[in-house]
Amino acid sequence: MIESLLVANRGEIARRIIRTAKRLGVRAVAVHSEADADLPFVVEADEAVCVGPANPAQSYRNVEAILAAAEATGAQAIHPGYGFLSENADFARTVQARGLVWVGPGADAITAMGDKINARNLMAAAGVPVAPGTTEPATDLDAAVAAATGIGYPVMVKAAAGGGGMGMAVAADEAALRTEYDKVRAFAERMFGDGSVLIERYFPRVRHVEVQILGLADGRVVALGERECSVQRRNQKLVEESPSPAVSPELRARFLAAAVRAGEAVGYRNAGTVECLLDPATQEFFFLEMNTRLQVEHPVTELVYGVDLVEEQLRVAAGLPPTFDPDALTPRGHAIELRINAEDPKRFLPGPGVIGTWVEPTGAGVRVDSGYVAGNTVTPFYDSLLAKLVVAGADRAEAIERARTAVAGFAVAGPKNNLPFFAELLDNEEFVSGDYDTGIVGRMR
Missing domain, CATH: 3.40.50.20 (Rossmann fold)
Structure with missing residues (x-):
């Protein structure tokens, strides 16, 4: 070690x-x-x-x-x-x-997956489903319009080097595309130093489902289940859960097999995540991107599979075998993660400040991964994430009930925070039913 x-x-x-x-x-x-x-x-x-x-x-x-x-x-x-x-x-x-x-993964894998167009092409060659889209950058507006006409509106305009939900816009028609293309390209150049833009089919009602993979020291790639990440604001996740309430055993098998193929295609080692879009109407899924790192939401996988992913990362990096049997991975129960951010619960705008009160909830199935304690100052220089409230239960209903209790018991005073939003979400009929998609936050607002 x-x-x-x-x-x-x-x-x-x-x-x-x-x-x-x-x-x-x-x-x-x-x-x-x-x-x-x-x-x-x-x-x-x-x-x-x-x-x-x-x-x-x-x-x-x-x-x-x-x-x-x-x-x-x-x-x-x-x-x-x-x-x-x-x-x-x-x-x-x-x-x-x-x-x-x-x-972490090898530099070559990071490079291969860092450009969305290159990643799409690699995944398609490996037999991983990809959404209709461009196979090379749309170098100018005319090329973007031609691509969108071939793909069919609405389309997503995306920064090829982007990530974390940044550098994306939806164009419902050519007029919107002409406006959004220049905005996305300028943003990409400013944020990522690369103005390359891709055009991809946009699905109005879609779920965001991802698979945790781990490339082992012996060369094998294993999948540790899927996570549902459809509760989002501004294309950035607020809630994750595992397993996904939208995924049947048959669909899960297809998801995990595709994620393993994705990892094998780039000789992946260490922890990574294969992110996909799921069309709930057709049960088709499409590769979105691969995050070549540990994800914010890794704790829900840890609670369902009983592993410490950071320990597994260290073991892979040291050339050691995993602590678990890769051929006998067994998920148990259900886990939900809520991202507690320093932002107002209505418009989700940042609200830094000095933390006067910080009392974390406790109880069966409750885990809090926090970055702050009372007396700390939340500054405007970094991401607004204060803590991750993670709950586990024997099933989804129990996990939701424990989440309600934990949110009520989490006391934060000083900076603005989104705990009131989660209290609302956990009583929302659409969320509780499990039949929701990436538009749920917009419908709540």
């Missing part, structure tokens, strides 16, 4: 990785910005290094500062968490070139 690990991230995911590292006897090193100096992940690490000011470009995305911290602390490996540098292939290569262990 790795003996010392630098966590190149912050907040709840850094704290969560540190927790597993310390349980395994691995020395945990945190890096932090000046703004995060008093957060729990810094205090709980065995050693911590300030790598720059609040601006992420000067701290959490500062490759040389992070590598210098690894050298100064004698860290053997680097875990990037999610976001920031986690899907940066050049960073992964540099880490390994410096003689350090990279806790």
Whole structure:
């Protein structure tokens, strides 16, 4: 096993990785910005290094500062968490070139999956279903219009290098496409340094279902079930659950087989997620993207499968076998994750501030992965995620009931937060029925 690990991230995911590292006897090193100096992940690490000011470009995305911290602390490996540098292939290569262990997939797999058009083409060649769309970038507006005419409206206009729900727009007709194309291309150039745009069929009523995969040290790729991620605002997830209430045993078998093929097509190692869109009317699903990292929502898979995915990541990186039998994976019960964000519960706009009260719920089947405690300041420099409230039950009905109790028992005062939204959602008939899609939040508002 790795003996010392630098966590190149912050907040709840850094704290969560540190927790597993310390349980395994691995020395945990945190890096932090000046703004995060008093957060729990810094205090709980065995050693911590300030790598720059609040601006992420000067701290959490500062490759040389992070590598210098690894050298100064004698860290053997680097875990990037999610976001920031986690899907940066050049960073992964540099880490390994410096003689350090990279806790993640190979740089070639990150590169292959980082461009949505290239990823679509690779998946189609591997027999993974893909939605009708362009096989090369729409280099100008005329090319985009021609592609959309062939695909049929409505279409999704997407940044090829995008991720996390960013750089996407829907065009219902040619006039809308002419407006959205330039917006998406400009956004992509500004945010990702790559203005490439793809055009893809848009499905008005669709569910977002993803599969957790793990590429093992021996070369096998295994799938640890699916997660439903259809409760979203601005194409970003708010709630995840496993198993999906929309997936039958037959459909599940097709989902998992396709996800394994996707991983095998790029020689995948370590944890990753194959994201798909599911048309509930036809039961057809289409590859959306592969996230070459640990997902925010990994805890629901952990609770259903009884595994620690961070431990499995460390074992793969160290060349060790998994703690479980890949041929005998058995899901049990149901788990739901609610993303507690520092944002108002109506318009979902950020609301940073000083945390005056922070009381986490407890009880059977309740888990809280948090990044803050009372007295901490939620700054405007980073993602608004405060904590992940995860509940498990013997079935979906029990998980929902436990989630209701846990939301009522979660007390946060100071920054705005979306707990009231979750209280509303958990009593929403559409959500409770399990027959919902990505438009549910819009219908609630």
